[in-house]
Amino acid sequence: MAVLKIGGVTLQTNLLLAPIAGYCDLAFRITCRKWGGVGLACTDLLSPQGLLRGRATSLDLAATNSDDKPVGMQLYGADPAMMAEGAVWAVEHGATVVDINMGCPVDKVTKKDGGSRLLCIPDTAEQIVRACRDAVDRASGGRVPLTCKMRLGWFDAEPVAVWLAPRLIDAGVQAVTIHGRTTQQKFSGDVHHDGINRVVEAVGNHCKAAGFSIPVIGNGDVRSAEEAQAMISKTGCAGVMIGRGALAAPWLFRDAWALQTTGTVPPEPTDAEKIDTIEAYFNLMLHYRDEHYAMVQIRRRISWFGKKLGRGTNARSVPVGCKPLKERIRSAKSPAEVIDALGLFRDGGLRGGGIEVAEEATA
């Protein structure tokens, strides 16, 4: 299976960790990378204004280090000049790749013409790409690729990505990620593999005529190695971006890469290994951020991790579950109490309650 090449950057695999605002922070990106299989991980969406003004929340979101490479930094907005300045900031602060958000459906972003609203104003989208392309080339000497991440379109009936992606490639993007839903769909309904496939075909035909090749990365609802494989075989995409599936299983990239390269999926990590991963992630949050942040995050994140914990069955073949662990962590008052709860579960305690459906992250 081919690795993925974006501009002059060759990734070790064709699997990418998606941006998920409020979730894919530095600690989580490193947690996924430790399991292997991550070709590129992306920051959550960043405000260029926030970065340029040195706003603490933006700087925290953009934080990266040598364990977090290669990294994409994703910018959102609608002002080409401001986006270009943000892109230069990203290059100067460690971005391996600069990405433009054209998929966010959240009102706060689209009301200011950012995110997926750009799918409705293609001239602006193109101007942003041209401005960022020039700025990134100047700042990096042509070293840093520019990419964009978009949905199939705004309206279900108007799949604009089919013609917008080739247009943005001409303007300077070197890879396109397609979330196989429209803005109208938000996060509901099925991902349209056929819609992603049409973009793959359109980009392929466009680039063939021009004598070069640009990868299209498929995204949406990949929660297992087999689903990553299906994304590739059904759409013809060159790479797969995984978001929510990784929140429950940071080892998903390892699994999906193993399936592509060896034809088999490694054994699922044991509960003890999963707890080690959660503990290491919690410690990284304490290290990179602070106690308040780590406590807030672990209380909400334990629902996601809990989807994969306590999956053995009891004498009546009912999954054992980890409800007591989740309750203990949600009510923990200090890092010591979190570590203590994880230790108890690792030693065989805090099980029960069956598998509860975790709340979904949506935006």
Ligand SMILES: Cc1cc2nc3c(=O)[nH]c(=O)nc-3n(C[C@H](O)[C@H](O)[C@H](O)COP(=O)(O)O)c2cc1C
């Ligand atoms: C809570 C939440 C926040 C998200 N934040 C971003 C973001 O900052 N930038 C972005 O391009 N996409 C964002 N997305 C979309 C994801 O990157 C991805 O396209 C989508 O979740 C589908 O992929 P998945 O099913 O693998 O999660 C977000 C999605 C969710 C659920």
